[in-house]
Amino acid sequence: MISCPKCSEVGSIMKAGYVRNKQRYVCKDCNYFFTLSNPDQIAPIKNSRRHQTTIIDIARSTGVSNSTVSRALHGHADISPETRNAVLEMAAQLDYQPNQLAYNLVKSRTNTIGMIVPEFTNSFFPNIIIGAHELLTEAGYNLTIMQSNESYPIEVSNTKAMLANRIDGLLISLTQETNNYDHLKVFEKRGIPLVLFNRVCDYVSAPKVVVNDFEGSFLAVEHLILNGYERIAHLGGPLNLLVSRERLRGYRAAMEKYGKNIEENMVIQGMFSQQKARIYGKYLLDLESRPDAIFAVNDSSAIEIVLMALEKGIRIPDELGVVGFSDNPESAYIGPGLTTIRQPTHAIGKTSAQWVLQLIESEEEMILPNEKVLKTELIVRGSSKRNRS
Amino acid sequence: MISCPKCSEVGSIMKAGYVRNKQRYVCKDCNYFFTLSNPDQIAPIKNSRRHQTTIIDIARSTGVSNSTVSRALHGHADISPETRNAVLEMAAQLDYQPNQLAYNLVKSRTNTIGMIVPEFTNSFFPNIIIGAHELLTEAGYNLTIMQSNESYPIEVSNTKAMLANRIDGLLISLTQETNNYDHLKVFEKRGIPLVLFNRVCDYVSAPKVVVNDFEGSFLAVEHLILNGYERIAHLGGPLNLLVSRERLRGYRAAMEKYGKNIEENMVIQGMFSQQKARIYGKYLLDLESRPDAIFAVNDSSAIEIVLMALEKGIRIPDELGVVGFSDNPESAYIGPGLTTIRQPTHAIGKTSAQWVLQLIESEEEMILPNEKVLKTELIVRGSSKRNRS
DNA sequence: AACGTATCCGCAAACGTTACCGATACTTTT
DNA sequence: AAAAGTATCGGTAACGTTTGCGGATACGTT
Numbered sequence: 120m121i122s123c124p125k126c127s128e129v130g131s132i133m134k135a136g137y138v139r140n141k142q143r144y145v146c147k148d149c150n151y152f153f154t155l156s157n158p159d160q161i162a163p164i165k166n167s168r169r170h171q172t173t174i175i176d177i178a179r180s181t182g183v184s185n186s187t188v189s190r191a192l193h194g195h196a197d198i199s200p201e202t203r204n205a206v207l208e209m210a211a212q213l214d215y216q217p218n219q220l221a222y223n224l225v226k227s228r229t230n231t232i233g234m235i236v237p238e239f240t241n242s243f244f245p246n247i248i249i250g251a252h253e254l255l256t257e258a259g260y261n262l263t264i265m266q267s268n269e270s271y272p273i274e275v276s277n278t279k280a281m282l283a284n285r286i287d288g289l290l291i292s293l294t295q296e297t298n299n300y301d302h303l304k305v306f307e308k309r310g311i312p313l314v315l316f317n318r319v320c321d322y323v324s325a326p327k328v329v330v331n332d333f334e335g336s337f338l339a340v341e342h343l344i345l346n347g348y349e350r351i352a353h354l355g356g357p358l359n360l361l362v363s364r365e366r367l368r369g370y371r372a373a374m375e376k377y378g379k380n381i382e383e384n385m386v387i388q389g390m391f392s393q394q395k396a397r398i399y400g401k402y403l404l405d406l407e408s409r410p411d412a413i414f415a416v417n418d419s420s421a422i423e424i425v426l427m428a429l430e431k432g433i434r435i436p437d438e439l440g441v442v443g444f445s446d447n448p449e450s451a452y453i454g455p456g457l458t459t460i461r462q463p464t465h466a467i468g469k470t471s472a473q474w475v476l477q478l479i480e481s482e483e484e485m486i487l488p489n490e491k492v493l494k495t496e497l498i499v500r501g502s503s504k505r506n507r508s
Numbered sequence: 509m510i511s512c513p514k515c516s517e518v519g520s521i522m523k524a525g526y527v528r529n530k531q532r533y534v535c536k537d538c539n540y541f542f543t544l545s546n547p548d549q550i551a552p553i554k555n556s557r558r559h560q561t562t563i564i565d566i567a568r569s570t571g572v573s574n575s576t577v578s579r580a581l582h583g584h585a586d587i588s589p590e591t592r593n594a595v596l597e598m599a600a601q602l603d604y605q606p607n608q609l610a611y612n613l614v615k616s617r618t619n620t621i622g623m624i625v626p627e628f629t630n631s632f633f634p635n636i637i638i639g640a641h642e643l644l645t646e647a648g649y650n651l652t653i654m655q656s657n658e659s660y661p662i663e664v665s666n667t668k669a670m671l672a673n674r675i676d677g678l679l680i681s682l683t684q685e686t687n688n689y690d691h692l693k694v695f696e697k698r699g700i701p702l703v704l705f706n707r708v709c710d711y712v713s714a715p716k717v718v719v720n721d722f723e724g725s726f727l728a729v730e731h732l733i734l735n736g737y738e739r740i741a742h743l744g745g746p747l748n749l750l751v752s753r754e755r756l757r758g759y760r761a762a763m764e765k766y767g768k769n770i771e772e773n774m775v776i777q778g779m780f781s782q783q784k785a786r787i788y789g790k791y792l793l794d795l796e797s798r799p800d801a802i803f804a805v806n807d808s809s810a811i812e813i814v815l816m817a818l819e820k821g822i823r824i825p826d827e828l829g830v831v832g833f834s835d836n837p838e839s840a841y842i843g844p845g846l847t848t849i850r851q852p853t854h855a856i857g858k859t860s861a862q863w864v865l866q867l868i869e870s871e872e873e874m875i876l877p878n879e880k881v882l883k884t885e886l887i888v889r890g891s892s893k894r895n896r897s
Numbered sequence: 898a899a900c901g902t903a904t905c906c907g908c909a910a911a912c913g914t915t916a917c918c919g920a921t922a923c924t925t926t927t
Numbered sequence: 928a929a930a931a932g933t934a935t936c937g938g939t940a941a942c943g944t945t946t947g948c949g950g951a952t953a954c955g956t957t
Contacts (some may be wrong), residue, residue, distance in 0.1 A: 134900060171698065173913055184937045199935060214697070219672040220618070221913035224609045235901060241837075243591070245634045252655055261669065263652045266641055280650065283608040309560065323645040373933050422841070448631075452811070562943055573907045578945060586905060610943035613912045901956070908949080915941085925932070 120261040122178055146457070163281065172213040181209045192217070231261040232475060235277050237269045237294050237318065241419065242448055243464060244292070247316070250468025251290060258476055260287070261383075271296045278302045283388065288312040288475040293320060295357050295390060312478035316471040319361055326478070327490045328471045332362050335460040335495030336369025339442045340414055342458070342497055344377045346505045348412035348440045352385035352403050354396070356416040366444065385410050396420035400427050412440035412503070418447040418459055425454060425502060441502040456500030463493050559603040570598045581606070612674070614635050620650040621864060622675035624666050625894050626658045626683050626707065630808065631837055632853060633681070635873035636705070639857025640679060647865055649676070660685045667691045677701040677864035683711060684746060684779070701867035705860040708750060715867070716879045717860045724849040724884030725758025728803050728831045731847070731886055733766045735894045737829045741774035741792050743785070743813070745805040752777065755805055755833065776800050785809035789816050793828075801829035801892070807836040807848055814843060814891060830891040844890030 132144050178188045183202060190198045191206035218254075223229045232255055236244040248264060253261050254351070263286070267274035274294050281289055282305065289306060303323045306313040316328040343351050353370045356363035367388070374381050385403065389395045400423050403413060415421035421443030425435060433439050435455050443450060446461035470491055567577045572591060579587050580595035581803055601862070612618045625633040629768055643719060644651050652675070656663035663683050670678055671694065678695060680702070692712045695702040705717040732740050736863060742759045745752035763770050774792065778784045785804075791811050804810035810832030814824060821826050824844050833841060835850035 171913095174915095175913075185914080186916075186938080187936060190936090193915090197935060202935080214694070216668070216671045216694075216698075218613075218913050219669075219676065220609055220613045220674055221942090222915080224607075224613055224912090224944090225914050225916090227942065229609070239634050239638060242631060242634075245628050245631075249628060249655075256655075261652065261654075261673070263650065265650075266638075266645075279605070280608075282605045285607065285609055285651070305605075308603070309605075448836075449841045452838045452842040454841075563945095564943075574944080575908080575946075582945090584946095588905060591905080593898090594954095607943050610912085611945075613914095613942090614944050614946090616912065891898060899957080902954085904935105904951100904953085906949105906951080910947090911945085917940090918938090920937075921935085923933080923935100925930100926956105927928100927930075 123155065132468070153217065172215050173217070173218065174215075176213060177206060177209050177215060180213065181205050192255050203311060227285070228287055229261075229285050230259065231263055231284070231286050233281040233284075233289045234262055235267055235274065235281070235291040236264065237267050237274075237292055239266060243445055243462070246464035247468035247471075248290075250465040250470075251472040252468070254469050255476075256474040260476070267294050269295050270284060271299070274301045278305070279461050282306075282309070282311075286311070288314070288479050290316060290471045290475060292316050293318040293360075295360060298359055312475050314471045314475045314478075316363070316467055321361070324489070326474050327359070327466055328474065328493070329490065330462045330467065330493045330495050332365035332495070333369040335370070335444065335462075335497075336366040336414070337373045338369075338495070338497045339444065339458075339460050340370050340373035342376070342499065343412045343414065343440050343442060343503060344373065344379060346436075346503055347397045348505070349379065350382065350385070350408075350410045350502075351379065351412045351414060351440075352382075352410035353387070354399050354403065354413060354415045354420055355386065355388040357390050358388050370414055382410075391417065391420075393419060393423060396423040396447060397427070400424040404428060404431060404433065409439075411438070412442070414442045416444055418443035418445045418450045418457060421457055421459070421502075422447075422450065422453055425457065436501060436503050436505045440505060446498055453502075456499045458503035459498050461496040461498050463495070466493055544615075560607070561604050561661045562607065563604075564747075565602060566595060566598050566604060569602065570594050597813070611707060616674070617676055618650075618674050619648065619674050620652055620673070622670040622673075622678045623651060623653045623862065624656055624663060624678070624680040625653065626656050626663075626669070626681060628655060632851075635853035636681075636857040636860075639854035640861040641857070643858050643861040644865075649865070656683050658684050658885055660688070664691045667694070671698070675700070677703070677868050679703050679705060679860045679864060681705050684708040684749060687748065701864050703860045703864045703867075705856055706751070715863050715880070717856055717863065717882070718750075718879065719851050719856065719882045719884050721754035721884070722758040722761070724833065724851075724886075725755040726762045726805070727758075727884070727886045728833065728849050729759050729762035729849075730766070731829060731888065732801045732803065732892060733762065733768060734828050735825075735829060735892055736742060737892075737894070738768065739771065739774070739797075739799045740768065740801045740803060740829075741771075741799035742776070743788050743792065743802060743804045743809055744775065744777040746779050747777050759803055771799075780806065782807075782812060784809060785812040786816070789813040793817060793820060793822065798828075800827070801831070803831045803845075805833055807832035807834045807839045807846060810846055810848070811836075811839065814846065818843060825890060825892050825894045829894060837885055840889065847892035848887050850885040850887050855882055 134144060156336070174185050174188045178185045181188070183206065187198065187202060188206050190201040192210065199210065234248065234251060236248070239245050239248070265277040265280070267277055271294050274297060278369050287313060291303070294317070296396060298319060300322045303313060303325070307324065313323070313325040314328060315323065315325055319327040319329055340351060352372065353367065355367050358364055371381065385404070387399050389399055396419065400420070403410060413424055415424060419440050425441050428435055428439050435441060443457050443459040444457045448457050450457040470493065474491070563574050563577045567574045570577065572595065576587060576591060577595050578650050580592040581599065623637065623640060625637070627635050628637070641651050654666040654669070656666055660683050663686060677700060680692070682704070689709060689711045692702060692714070696713065702714040703717060704712065704714055708716040708718055729740060740763065742756065744756050747753055760770065774795070776791070778788055785808065789809070792799060793816060802813055804813060810830050814830050817824055817828050824830060830846065832846050832848040835848045839846040839848050859882065863880070
């Protein structure tokens, strides 16, 4: 006979429908609804994943409490050498691996720095990663890398994922097409340190690590001028990126300083891509009055130009001087050797990482210079050393 | 006067030592020990980190329970459209970001794949990473990358960190110096899918993704022979790596097939490094009876040889044929262009990632072929196209 | 009236750790 | 010997989620 779990009444129990395929009853006395639990139900299917030994397992096997185990494992005080040893032994025996997830949850920090780069097809960003990676691992931090693939939506979703994973700090280099920065302001609001590098923007009040694009660009163009080139073209990048604007500015400044006329039809701004480089390069080389030198915004564009020029039989550097930017590995090996501006990629990564760690470890909001500008270096190779005539 | 918090007695309170620098009392009546909490103590320093809005916040603000919020956020059933919308609205308003850590803890999976590479200074491993990254992000997984820096101890500590972070699967390429594999066997024991790629070993029963080094090597040497080279040297890698052994084997097989004599003083094995390459290269080029072709174990060695030969005035390819392995980006641009064997780096990454996901998603232990061999490709450039005389 | 069905929501137990606050048992001091 | 101090250990509440299951209401159906 069924009795009410509440008033123990037996007589006034009635069926009252089904809930999840189980008979439901109601006690008319106390108006209490209930269903009967089936004790002989099949035990829930054991999770096929093997059980990972936890602190609790160690505690049980050693006969101490969880907290003691935790203290022993972390070399805390308040524990006798004997129990510590016993615990450590048992931990080794049970092949214990701490669960960082639980640790992170309770400490609400992950010891992980996130990094978002637009791409890593050429060696530029990988080298930055190496620099950051080195410093971070040494400091006991992990690094998770994501790639926005030069796409703004992916960048946004990447930042969301980083946020969800509760990284302790973020290093980010923006996309070509990013011009809304709300996804970065979230980090400010949350108090999560953020450092922009290389592809930065002015609309976020976060530290920025950049190279001296202006100066590098200036040096490159000055070098061309000093080598006797007169009519220098500039194949630039997209103007929403600061680097493109700075390199353009350096170009203009150098031209102006030496009193060279800038022919505006020889100043082109476009997206970074090999295809675009070929199109713009062809345009410049096919100009009725061809420039005698081209300063390109990056090495891959410069190399395209060199190759096209050689195909056309234009002699480099005599008939055409070419200078690139970044010093890609292949630039040293191409035909005459590409003159270029070397960026301290390693240092960019290292500096950014260092900065984000400083921000994390500084309790009070430190007042820091909000921009660090690293030096560039002119690498002179064959593509610009004209035989003075 | 101090009164017992339990029996409110005042007379029989006595000091009873210190606990963490705080006076401790005991009530002789009820034998109750206690310390006085200091209400005017400075409030515990507020964690400077701002409060992150949680599911509970949303629940409170919306007037529903946590479970309802959770269900609403995940589009579960058993929830009315109105409450769902209310919850979602409130979530947006409070700028809720889910805490992946808590999620991972309760689900005991992280949706993250770990990857350990020996280095990423040249483009080889970055390209593999790109391939894996692409596939994994598409499948909704994250990728955390670690670098062992060609050091066995670092590799071990990396695997430990991966384990602690409860990655769902691991992709690993071994160090030059790794010859103990216990740290990998832990993954087997734990049931965590593991895939080896490129630098693999035979002593772990895990899937392996490699390229056909033997065949590639054979093709390279055969190509040299078919171009009329006779006395072909081999500059090889360290023999504890399978790749080195396979490439050596391919070299020997091709030489044998075409009845060429192998002069053992022209077969050298050494570590991967630019310096070593220069030393061995100098040795080969300075030999009293110089080889007429060199097959190098990788492109960077081959390039060193090409550069040294050009310095010495040795004409390439007429006096010396050179073939490398890997198709580094700079190989296309160097002097005459370096003939080389292209490895499908992208595919290596993609295949490995695909495989690890298969292992994760297959409930029962699937029987899979435990090795996948990807094809290599001969890229013919100027350094080996001899003008037949 | 009695029973059945559907829909929606809340409770509370996990997940594995850490750390605060006590609580013992012992040693030392007065 | 009582009182005070010391050295270790345990209990337990967090951390933020998910989820199984029970409970409640509102109808619809015999």
